[in-house]
Amino acid sequence: MASLRYLEGAVTLRLDAELCIGCGMCLEVCPHGVFAMEGKKALVADLGACMECGACALNCPVQAISVTPGVGCAVAVIQGALRGTEPCCDCSQGKGACCS
Amino acid sequence: MSYRVEPRLYAVGAPDPESPVLVTANYKMTFDFVRRELGGVDTWLLVLDTKGVNVWCAAGKGTFGTDEVVRQVEATGLARIVSHRTLILPQLSATGVAAHRVRDATGFRVVYGPVRAKDVPAFLAAGCQATPEMRRVTFTLSERLTVVPMELAGGAKFSLAVLALLFILAGLRRDGFSVEAAWALGVRAAALYLAGFLAGALVTPVLLPWLPGRAFALKGASVGGVLALVYFLCQSKELTSRAGALDVGAWLFLLPAVSSFFAMNFTGATPYTSPSGVRREVRVALPGQALAAALGLSLWFLSHFL
Numbered sequence A: 001m002a003s004l005r006y007l008e009g010a011v012t013l014r015l016d017a018e019l020c021i022g023c024g025m026c027l028e029v030c031p032h033g034v035f036a037m038e039g040k041k042a043l044v045a046d047l048g049a050c051m052e053c054g055a056c057a058l059n060c061p062v063q064a065i066s067v068t069p070g071v072g073c074a075v076a077v078i079q080g081a082l083r084g085t086e087p088c089c090d091c092s093q094g095k096g097a098c099c100s
Numbered sequence B: 001m002s003y004r005v006e007p008r009l010y011a012v013g014a015p016d017p018e019s020p021v022l023v024t025a026n027y028k029m030t031f032d033f034v035r036r037e038l039g040g041v042d043t044w045l046l047v048l049d050t051k052g053v054n055v056w057c058a059a060g061k062g063t064f065g066t067d068e069v070v071r072q073v074e075a076t077g078l079a080r081i082v083s084h085r086t087l088i089l090p091q092l093s094a095t096g097v098a099a100h101r102v103r104d105a106t107g108f109r110v111v112y113g114p115v116r117a118k119d120v121p122a123f124l125a126a127g128c129q130a131t132p133e134m135r136r137v138t139f140t141l142s143e144r145l146t147v148v149p150m151e152l153a154g155g156a157k158f159s160l161a162v163l164a165l166l167f168i169l170a171g172l173r174r175d176g177f178s179v180e181a182a183w184a185l186g187v188r189a190a191a192l193y194l195a196g197f198l199a200g201a202l203v204t205p206v207l208l209p210w211l212p213g214r215a216f217a218l219k220g221a222s223v224g225g226v227l228a229l230v231y232f233l234c235q236s237k238e239l240t241s242r243a244g245a246l247d248v249g250a251w252l253f254l255l256p257a258v259s260s261f262f263a264m265n266f267t268g269a270t271p272y273t274s275p276s277g278v279r280r281e282v283r284v285a286l287p288g289q290a291l292a293a294a295l296g297l298s299l300w301f302l303s304h305f306l
Helices: A025-029 A055-059 A074-083 B028-038 B055-061 B066-075 B091-095 B099-106 B117-125 B141-154 B156-171 B179-210 B216-234 B236-240 B242-269 B275-305
Strands: A035-038 A041-044 B009-012 B021-024 B043-047 B086-089 B109-112
Touching (some): A074 B242, A074 B275, B028 B043, B043 B066, B055 B091, B066 B086, B066 B099, B086 B091, B091 B109, B099 B109, B141 B242, B156 B179, B179 B216, B179 B242, B216 B242, B216 B275, B242 B275
Parallel strands (some): B021 B043, B086 B109
16 A cells, blocks of 8 residues: 555565566565566565565575565564564464464 | 365356366355356366465465465366466465466466456456556555454453453552442543553554554554543543542553554554564564553552552
8 A cells, every 4th residue: 555654674575686587476476566677677666565475585486585474463473572482473262273 | 154165176157178277265255255256257266275264364374385286286187177277376375375386396387366356357358467456455444444353352351351450459458458449440440441452453553544653553652642632631620639640640651552552463464564574663662562551550550549
């Protein structure tokens, strides 16, 4: 959404232009229009819009993209910090996690 | 009622070997929406076993993944049913599926269709071409409102514990425990806490694009701050007494703290906040919220205990 922006400086997305073969998959899969094509290569046009979903990195056939995806839930971050583990969503409510 | 659909190859309308193959999750709502939005278009619908979970969540968990796509293509003998070698996957499955690896394993090329099922007919009619809008995830007001109930339910358990604490603290006096006071003051404090909770879990999501700052903690604190100001103005007569001043002072801290905390939690329900950003926000905001809450709670307790 044009009017909804988040904290832009923390984004871990990186595109290695040397490795890029210009296939355009990153443009196809990105839900926020982060990438653009310039000539025969892709580039990051809007880094701040990235939500670190990881679709681009997963679908780049030459692994030119890296991003550290993770649980974007504040509850998960807090729980993880309290337990000394990675962010983990305790949305299980006792029986079976809500999203698995 | 079961919300899972049997994973297999379905025919929508009357498809033939040339008809497109759409791939989807076996969550009943997803399955029903896709079929409904297809209207009269003849397609094959390959339903994966995503444990009854929708596309985006399943992809994130890995159940709508490369392996499952490959498994179902092979299990259904798809290569013998269609003459082409193209699979159309929902765009939001891309977080779980590596298109090039599906092709290597099955010989089927993956094309990512639009984000929303309603755009599939137009996508197909345009020869599997998507407009930029078809590839964008939005977070409109109605989309925000859809996830608010989940946030409210999620905060309920924590809130009940807080309310219990408030009632107990409300009744504590220097000469013992007073049930009347616990009730009278407790109800009042509960109402104010709930106002703060709703400020963060409902009002902030609704007003999200128009609230100050990028961080949700700040947006929530601003709503809580307005609430505190309103309370201050309503209680202006009470400020002359020590108890009244302490009470008002308490909520000047508590209302923004509570609202800020629940607003920050809302980041988990959004389709645009990055986990790295959320980690940064929690690191900065949580100590402030905790401090303000502790301060506010102390002032509130002192307002009736002294």
